[in-house]
Amino acid sequence: MTIVSSKKFKMLAAVLLVFAIVAGASTTMSKTVEATCSHRFATRTPLTYPTCSSAGINRCYCPECHYTWYESVPKTAHNYLRNIIRYPTCYQTGTAIYTCSSCGHSYSETLPKTSHQMYSIYRNGHTEWYCSICNHRFS
Ligand SMILES: [Zn+2]
Numbered sequence: 001m002t003i004v005s006s007k008k009f010k011m012l013a014a015v016l017l018v019f020a021i022v023a024g025a026s027t028t029m030s031k032t033v034e035a036t037c038s039h040r041f042a043t044r045t046p047l048t049y050p051t052c053s054s055a056g057i058n059r060c061y062c063p064e065c066h067y068t069w070y071e072s073v074p075k076t077a078h079n080y081l082r083n084i085i086r087y088p089t090c091y092q093t094g095t096a097i098y099t100c101s102s103c104g105h106s107y108s109e110t111l112p113k114t115s116h117q118m119y120s121i122y123r124n125g126h127t128e129w130y131c132s133i134c135n136h137r138f139s
Pocket residue numbers: 037038039040062063064065066067
């Protein structure tokens with residue numbers, strides 16, 4: 001009983017030792033990478049400015065380690081202009097077109113129907129209801 005458990009313990013200890021070596025090795029490796037250069041004073045020169053349709057490119061240079069590399073700059077946001085080509089009514093949805101003034105990319109948006117704007121007129125002894133948008137008479 002005690003012999004078996006001691007064997008198990010030895011195996012466990014051996015496994016833990018292997019883990020410790022692997023973990024130790026990887027820690028040493030990452031420390032070596034960090035110790036090279038953090039490029040703290042790196043300068044960035046734009047080679048290509050980003051637009052809304054393509055990413056830009058910066059050339060980076062580190063004066064400490066004299067390393068040059070390139071990094072991409074994210075695209076800028078589209079500059080959409082809204083143009084309503086069909087105004088919504090009480091019976092029909094409308095349509096708006098958004099077009100980017102820089103690259104021409106466009107998409108459409110459905111505008112919800114308007115709701116009736118009711119008003120009443122008292123005429124000939126009873127009340128008549130109309131919509132001020134579509135002029136529909138309801139009673
Ligand atoms: Zn550097």
